Amino acid sequence: MLNAKSNHERKISVIGEKKTASRNLMVIILAALAIIALIGLATSLIIDSKQNSTLQDKDKQITNLQSQLSEPKLVSIGLQYADNRSDPNAPFLQITGYVVNVGSVTANNCTIHVNASQSGNVTAINTTATITPSLRPGAYQAIDMQFPYTGQALMTYTSYISWTS
Numbered sequence: 001m002l003n004a005k006s007n008h009e010r011k012i013s014v015i016g017e018k019k020t021a022s023r024n025l026m027v028i029i030l031a032a033l034a035i036i037a038l039i040g041l042a043t044s045l046i047i048d049s050k051q052n053s054t055l056q057d058k059d060k061q062i063t064n065l066q067s068q069l070s071e072p073k074l075v076s077i078g079l080q081y082a083d084n085r086s087d088p089n090a091p092f093l094q095i096t097g098y099v100v101n102v103g104s105v106t107a108n109n110c111t112i113h114v115n116a117s118q119s120g121n122v123t124a125i126n127t128t129a130t131i132t133p134s135l136r137p138g139a140y141q142a143i144d145m146q147f148p149y150t151g152q153a154l155m156t157y158t159s160y161i162s163w164t165s
Helices: 002-069
Strands: 074-084 092-101 107-118 122-135 140-148 154-165
Touching: 074 140, 074 154, 092 107, 092 122, 092 154, 107 140, 122 140, 122 154
Parallel strands: none
Antiparallel strands: 074 092, 092 140, 107 122, 107 154
16 A cells, blocks of 8 residues: 555656646747747837838928929020120120929029130129019020120030029
8 A cells, every 4th residue: 555655646746747847838838929929019110110210201202392392493494505706896695595484383583693704714704684573383484695795705604593482
């Protein structure tokens, strides 16, 4: 009988060890699942954050474009420059082409600023002229202007257009 009791105690001990091992395994599995879930959640948050950042950047770009569209915007098309020296005593720079308002608001005080230089970087022309008092959205204005100067032929010339809202 002593042996039977001893075997019974051994069975209880083995069953207790199996239950403890089983519990430990379950704790490890649950911990691993929790870690995997946390990694998945962190990855999801990072992706969501990047998408939000991208959407915010796109919203800023759209807002910027919308504000640009609610303003006048003049562009020049086909501007051509000709240094006309047919009369050496009265040379002039002739500028021809078009100016178009591609904005959605009337452009006012539309002007062209002209700079031209002669040999030795001598300024021959530095002036501003009115193209038109105003230019409605979608409208265009032909340019055919002459800017007189004195002295040698022009080496360089540039222009830019300006306006007010």
